[in-house]
Amino acid sequence: MAATFTEHGRATTRRGLLLTAGGLVVALAACAAAPLYFGDYETQILFRFLVGLVLAEAWNLMAGYTGLVSLGTSSAVGLGGYVLIGLLNHSALPLGLVLVVAAVAGAVLAATAAPGLMRLRGLYFTVGTLALAEALRLVMINAERFGGASGLFLDREPPVQSELLWIATGLLAATWLVLLLADGSRLSVLLRAVRDDEDVAAQLGVRSYRVKLAVFAAASALMAAAGGVQALKLGAIEPYGMFGLRWSIDALSMVIIGGLGQRAGPVVGAAVVVISAELLADYPEAHLALTGVLLIVMMRFAPRGLVGLGADIWARRRLMRGVAS
Amino acid sequence: MTGGPLLEVRGLGKRFGGLVAVEDLTFAVSEGSVTGVIGPNGAGKSTLIGLLGGALQPTGGTIALAGQDITELPAPERARLGIGRTYQIPRPFLDMTVDENLEVAQTASRLRLHRVAARARRGEILEGCGLGESRNWPARRLPLLRRKRLEVARALALEPQLLLLDEVGAGLVDGEVTELVDLIRAIALRKTTILIVEHVLRIVRECCTRLVVLNLGRKLADGRPAEILASDEVAAVYLGTAHRPATGSYPAPAAGAAPESPPDNPPVVAGAALACLVGGAGDRVGEGLPLLRLDRVSASYGQVPALREISLSVAPGEVVAVLGANGAGKTSLADVISGSLASRSGIIELAGTRITGLRADQIAALGIAHCMEGRRIFADLSVEQNLLIAARRAAPAASSMRLEAIYALFPVLAERRAAPGTSLSGGQQQMLAISRALMARPRLVIFDEISLGLAPIVIDRLYEALAGLRRAGLTMLIVEQDVDRALEIADRAYVLEHGTVALEGDAHAIRGDARLRHLYIGMAD
Numbered sequence: 001m002a003a004t005f006t007e008h009g010r011a012t013t014r015r016g017l018l019l020t021a022g023g024l025v026v027a028l029a030a031c032a033a034a035p036l037y038f039g040d041y042e043t044q045i046l047f048r049f050l051v052g053l054v055l056a057e058a059w060n061l062m063a064g065y066t067g068l069v070s071l072g073t074s075s076a077v078g079l080g081g082y083v084l085i086g087l088l089n090h091s092a093l094p095l096g097l098v099l100v101v102a103a104v105a106g107a108v109l110a111a112t113a114a115p116g117l118m119r120l121r122g123l124y125f126t127v128g129t130l131a132l133a134e135a136l137r138l139v140m141i142n143a144e145r146f147g148g149a150s151g152l153f154l155d156r157e158p159p160v161q162s163e164l165l166w167i168a169t170g171l172l173a174a175t176w177l178v179l180l181l182a183d184g185s186r187l188s189v190l191l192r193a194v195r196d197d198e199d200v201a202a203q204l205g206v207r208s209y210r211v212k213l214a215v216f217a218a219a220s221a222l223m224a225a226a227g228g229v230q231a232l233k234l235g236a237i238e239p240y241g242m243f244g245l246r247w248s249i250d251a252l253s254m255v256i257i258g259g260l261g262q263r264a265g266p267v268v269g270a271a272v273v274v275i276s277a278e279l280l281a282d283y284p285e286a287h288l289a290l291t292g293v294l295l296i297v298m299m300r301f302a303p304r305g306l307v308g309l310g311a312d313i314w315a316r317r318r319l320m321r322g323v324a325s
Numbered sequence: 326m327t328g329g330p331l332l333e334v335r336g337l338g339k340r341f342g343g344l345v346a347v348e349d350l351t352f353a354v355s356e357g358s359v360t361g362v363i364g365p366n367g368a369g370k371s372t373l374i375g376l377l378g379g380a381l382q383p384t385g386g387t388i389a390l391a392g393q394d395i396t397e398l399p400a401p402e403r404a405r406l407g408i409g410r411t412y413q414i415p416r417p418f419l420d421m422t423v424d425e426n427l428e429v430a431q432t433a434s435r436l437r438l439h440r441v442a443a444r445a446r447r448g449e450i451l452e453g454c455g456l457g458e459s460r461n462w463p464a465r466r467l468p469l470l471r472r473k474r475l476e477v478a479r480a481l482a483l484e485p486q487l488l489l490l491d492e493v494g495a496g497l498v499d500g501e502v503t504e505l506v507d508l509i510r511a512i513a514l515r516k517t518t519i520l521i522v523e524h525v526l527r528i529v530r531e532c533c534t535r536l537v538v539l540n541l542g543r544k545l546a547d548g549r550p551a552e553i554l555a556s557d558e559v560a561a562v563y564l565g566t567a568h569r570p571a572t573g574s575y576p577a578p579a580a581g582a583a584p585e586s587p588p589d590n591p592p593v594v595a596g597a598a599l600a601c602l603v604g605g606a607g608d609r610v611g612e613g614l615p616l617l618r619l620d621r622v623s624a625s626y627g628q629v630p631a632l633r634e635i636s637l638s639v640a641p642g643e644v645v646a647v648l649g650a651n652g653a654g655k656t657s658l659a660d661v662i663s664g665s666l667a668s669r670s671g672i673i674e675l676a677g678t679r680i681t682g683l684r685a686d687q688i689a690a691l692g693i694a695h696c697m698e699g700r701r702i703f704a705d706l707s708v709e710q711n712l713l714i715a716a717r718r719a720a721p722a723a724s725s726m727r728l729e730a731i732y733a734l735f736p737v738l739a740e741r742r743a744a745p746g747t748s749l750s751g752g753q754q755q756m757l758a759i760s761r762a763l764m765a766r767p768r769l770v771i772f773d774e775i776s777l778g779l780a781p782i783v784i785d786r787l788y789e790a791l792a793g794l795r796r797a798g799l800t801m802l803i804v805e806q807d808v809d810r811a812l813e814i815a816d817r818a819y820v821l822e823h824g825t826v827a828l829e830g831d832a833h834a835i836r837g838d839a840r841l842r843h844l845y846i847g848m849a850d
Contacts, residue, residue, distance in 0.1 A: 186428075186432045189421070189425055189428045189429050189432055190429065190432055190433065192418065192420065192421055192425075193418055193421075193429040196418040196419065196420060196421070197416055197418060199380065199400075199416075200412070200416045200418070201429065201433075202379075202380075202399070202400040202401050202404070203378055203379075203380065203400055203404055203409075203410055204404055204409075204429050204430040204433055204434075204479065204480075204482075204483060205401050205402075205404030205405045205430065205433035205434050205483060206401055206404075206429065206432075206433040207401045207433075208401070
């Protein structure tokens, strides 16, 4: 079994890949069936968890797998939201296709920004993505054509709760498919090579620019689609919220609390962040402070996140039991 | 076994700002050969590897592989054409297994091997490189020697036509060198063309079919290894006598010569004018107590031992040279004394006071100035600011007096006093680094490789200045690859080998000692 998964919980063999895929399908089915046994309130929280999880998975693909630490999640989220509302209002395209177009818009945004952003490495890339997100927000606030500061309204009723949940579940399925590809294919080794030492990777024939661009575009597409789903639920969007720094911070917090680069990190992190936000719903400042403290504590004492912490404790207990017997 | 030229380099040049690393280099490597590139530190050897591998873009000239011009090709494309390189300091993907490290090269390479075939091939390469049993280890767990082998194995996974080995032998002890020689020979038998940059001359002697000698970025000689290594001219370059017209007389019969500048080269500045730069008036000459004393000091970089039980002493007013081949531990010794590198064991004393374990700034405050290898000029500060920062504890009158002494010593710095530190030429930067060390009015100055990468005429100028400081009574520890320069000015010398003192004594005696040449050229083992 040891060789089936890496220490990061990623599948390395075909058997491990099948096991992972099987587990994910069961989880997706459970989500899709949730409206049957959950009330409105729980379904709503599950929806929030799913959208957050898609963002966290995409962010983990960039930062954890490829070393591209972004603070620009909100640029893709906001773009996706605006594209979705705009197309639903002004075209006759079906919802599914509109979501695909929103995702493509996210990828195009990444590909457009890449020639500039990818020149920057490490911290400079991070700051560059933040600048992009803030610039987009300012543009949208001032663009009267897109509703300016007051934003856009969906000119029809948003789908019902259960339908929204199914859409979000479908998006998560697509996200997990992308991650399975990144994990299981030969691509995985290239991503890690670029993350660990880009110069060495280049000397081994890895076209690191293309690898980073592919990951950036795929992650942005997923983030934009998530933004679209979120906008669909809201029915009304404005630039301060859709392009707000909150999306970037949320994705980052989830992954770091759960475990950067860990396969199960985003799931655990998204659950912690969404549930704690709900428990502290009446004290949003307290939730923000708690997340901040948690981030600092995790970075200092558990750089591999809750998942890594759990794995360590599990390994130690097994070792103790082995010694005892 | 050898065919037509696989690699052709024409007029290749590379400048870093004002520093010329490689200039007008032309040579060809025939298919199936093992070509060695040797030369002193700063000769441009690693730059050449970078240029060939595509990590660096040349500022002139062309590179052709099998007739195809690859000068403009970026690194990944060159790797796909079959140029594999290793790094001097191993850079494995630490969080991957050894096997996965090779998989990166295979996945990206032009050969699309099937999964099963690729796995089998990786096994074959790892066995060949002696990494068979550590195949599934994380690379982080590998000790240095195995990391070096992984560098080679990973480059081999590209199935290269041309393999560039950058100092794979540095830091290895003799038994390890033997294994490496066997490995290189085995690779060459597979008809891979190899270019080796190496300071370990045993590897060069035993593996290479041809040698190219670089000096100051230019090709000095090119030919069969036996001829090249026997050539006095090459021996002189390695021992740093390139500035002398007569090179056939090494070891120089200099036993009676005075260590001062020759009479036709009068001192530029009188010793007295420099007195304000020399600290430690209390460190009396001839009292018998050494100013600096090291007793069995050891140090290491992570797993790599750098110094093993070194004992050394410097008397007040004395000039001591520290010599040795690259990797012998010279710079580590300088770093340990100034506190930049922590010692593992042993005692370091300054005028009888123990300074072992003190921080670098505390040691500097006690009067040891360290003119570090690589100059380390503050880029954003002007020449004068760079100087004053070292004298900020002195009274304004004292520091302006020291500035004047410095400007008398190096007039060019006075001309450029307002210029930013990095706009200076390499030689001027080195003058500034030396001057900055003096501005603190130190009791002892450590000069680390001040001649590195500089034109001979500039080195002449620097050593004239050092001679002036010597007359003013400054205590100096001179770490130098340029043996003749250092022995000319020094009273005593220590020769390091593999982090230990291999030879020590009076500078004249050392100069005449046949073992010195052996230690450098490598016939001692």
